[in-house]
Amino acid sequence: MSGTSRRAFLARSLALGVSAPALASMLAACTGDDDEGFGDAQTPEHVSDGTPFKGRIVVAPLQNPPKAAQLALTRAYRKHQPDVEIVWQTKDYSDSRDYERWLNTQLSSNRIGPDIVTSTYAPDFRGYVNLNQYRAQENPYTGQEWEKDYQFALYRELNARGQRDLLGSDGLHLLWYYNKEIFAQAKVSPPTTWNAVIDVCKKLKAAGHVPLSTNFDYILPGWIASIYFDQYHTAWASATRAQPGDWNWNSDLDGDFDYDANDPLLHAKYTYSAQRFYQGLKDQTLRFDTPAMVELITNVIRVFPQYSNGDFFAYTDQYLPFLQGQAAMLVDGSWSLTLLAKDMEGLTPARAKKLGIQQKPVRKFEWDVFEFPAMEGPLVQSRPRSPEGTTGYYLSVVDKDRSHTAMVMDFLMFWMSKPGYSEFLQGTAAANELAPAGPPMVNGIEYPRDVQDLLGKFQQKGVVGPTYGNFWVNGAGGRSTQAFQGLFTDVLQRRIDPQEYATNLQKSLENNFTDILRTEGLTEDEVANPARRPGSV
Numbered sequence: 001m002s003g004t005s006r007r008a009f010l011a012r013s014l015a016l017g018v019s020a021p022a023l024a025s026m027l028a029a030c031t032g033d034d035d036e037g038f039g040d041a042q043t044p045e046h047v048s049d050g051t052p053f054k055g056r057i058v059v060a061p062l063q064n065p066p067k068a069a070q071l072a073l074t075r076a077y078r079k080h081q082p083d084v085e086i087v088w089q090t091k092d093y094s095d096s097r098d099y100e101r102w103l104n105t106q107l108s109s110n111r112i113g114p115d116i117v118t119s120t121y122a123p124d125f126r127g128y129v130n131l132n133q134y135r136a137q138e139n140p141y142t143g144q145e146w147e148k149d150y151q152f153a154l155y156r157e158l159n160a161r162g163q164r165d166l167l168g169s170d171g172l173h174l175l176w177y178y179n180k181e182i183f184a185q186a187k188v189s190p191p192t193t194w195n196a197v198i199d200v201c202k203k204l205k206a207a208g209h210v211p212l213s214t215n216f217d218y219i220l221p222g223w224i225a226s227i228y229f230d231q232y233h234t235a236w237a238s239a240t241r242a243q244p245g246d247w248n249w250n251s252d253l254d255g256d257f258d259y260d261a262n263d264p265l266l267h268a269k270y271t272y273s274a275q276r277f278y279q280g281l282k283d284q285t286l287r288f289d290t291p292a293m294v295e296l297i298t299n300v301i302r303v304f305p306q307y308s309n310g311d312f313f314a315y316t317d318q319y320l321p322f323l324q325g326q327a328a329m330l331v332d333g334s335w336s337l338t339l340l341a342k343d344m345e346g347l348t349p350a351r352a353k354k355l356g357i358q359q360k361p362v363r364k365f366e367w368d369v370f371e372f373p374a375m376e377g378p379l380v381q382s383r384p385r386s387p388e389g390t391t392g393y394y395l396s397v398v399d400k401d402r403s404h405t406a407m408v409m410d411f412l413m414f415w416m417s418k419p420g421y422s423e424f425l426q427g428t429a430a431a432n433e434l435a436p437a438g439p440p441m442v443n444g445i446e447y448p449r450d451v452q453d454l455l456g457k458f459q460q461k462g463v464v465g466p467t468y469g470n471f472w473v474n475g476a477g478g479r480s481t482q483a484f485q486g487l488f489t490d491v492l493q494r495r496i497d498p499q500e501y502a503t504n505l506q507k508s509l510e511n512n513f514t515d516i517l518r519t520e521g522l523t524e525d526e527v528a529n530p531a532r533r534p535g536s537v
Contacts, residue, residue: 054083060114064090072427119396128165129397149417168390170438177330180366201307213327226469234381241270247533275530289506335437387465418444
């Protein structure tokens with residue numbers, strides 16, 4: 001892979017964030033915010049008492065903003081805080097794993113260098129600031145509570161300790177994209193059901209087209225696996241949510257829970273309990289060797305991999321074949337709404353390098369999007385829910401001494417509110433790189449009309465997927481991930497049939513259960529006693 005686009009990095013980040021079992025310590029659900037329970041840490045002193053700050057802030061998230069955006073934000077902030085030096089320690093990593101290795105090395109040092117990082121890539125580190133502690137504080141650059149500047153309430157994205165250690169600059173929605181010209185030639189329409197997907201794929205392939213551009217890196221085992229598992233296992237929400245007496249029970253949220261399988265916001269209306277999830281797996285009230293799982297995997301293998309791109313099992317950027325008109329459909333995030341429009345206007349040398357191709361004109365074609373088609377049948381429990389969340393620039397703060405952290409939080413408040421973010425976006429636009437990944441999470445930001453129209457192709461509702469959604473494919477890390485992904489590969493390649501797959505998956509879960517708990521950082525006693533907070537003495 002000669003180059004990786006920022007869009008691909010965002011996709012990897014989402015793949016890590018959707019269905020947290022892929023990350024050992026991300027045990028808490030990403031649920032809708034009830035505006036209560038901002039975190040249990042002590043409320044810090046106010047960010048600013050009016051005394052100017054003096055010091056150095058090292059900004060080192062995964063994403064590398066354009067130099068013009070870095071400079072614009074730095075200059076704007078230093079007009080208010082002239083004695084604060086902003087150092088951008090960012091670069092275009094060849095692979096997000098390189099950033100992960102770098103960040104974990106930095107955080108293991110006795111003297112941690114960076115101040116603003118992307119916590120997703122070092123989730124076990126315990127020294128991040130709980131950003132919810134600051135949301136009700138007055139933002140000195142707007143004169144109002146920070147939560148009126150940034151949409152904290154739209155997504156309640158918490159870590160295992162019930163704290164919010166990450167902000168994303170944009171809202172995200174997952175979509176299916178399609179080439180309208182190819183569809184017209186093949187005389188097919190955007191499918192609304194899974195059976196229609198199969199029919200459309202057959203006709204597209206017969207007409208000589210690659211029907212669907214996806215990959216086995218994160219799209220199928222991450223997004224698709226989670227969305228359609230939820231369709232068949234919606235009722236698991238009742239078994240995996242916190243109950244009265246559990247350490248993470250929130251009476252304001254959980255006390256009003258009313259199960260409605262077709263509620264788009266179902267998984268935003270309860271607090272997920274990892275202990276109850278694993279408790280259900282252990283006592284086998286939650287099982288994988290069921291007719292529902294057999295039907296689900298039967299549907300999946302009717303499309304994958306035969307109707308996807310030829311290098312499906314290798315890591316590929318699924319965006320490029322669609323951009324070049326080589327594939328008729330694409331499953332991707334909302335970031336491609338603006339990227340497609342921009343790339344079809346012409347690739348700059350820098351953009352072509354990121355995509356790993358030679359700079360040449362891209363033939364324009366008409367395209368549009370549609371939502372995830374529904375699997376149907378007597379075992380299906382709900383309509384598909386396309387999960388949303390935050391994306392864009394992922395920002396976390398490393399907690400250091402009180403005065404230094406106050407300075408970093410002052411800068412973050414400026415950045416993630418209209419005074420700072422508007423300057424940042426102007427710099428991005430000046431670099432000709434304005435291609436937001438979704439609607440702004442910062443209030444008061446207005447994009448140009450053409451960008452607004454593109455982002456208006458979906459409505460941001462606060463829909464989230466179940467935290468356990470892709471556990472059946474990805475496990476919890478370690479041996480379980482190898483075992484589960486191996487079985488998934490076997491059934492996709494027809495080495496085993498769907499019934500064998502479901503039976504073997506259940507056996508693999510039982511055989512690896514002890515290792516799974518160890519990987520998740522849970523003990524048998526914690527699973528048996530959800531009232532006990534994980535890691536507490």
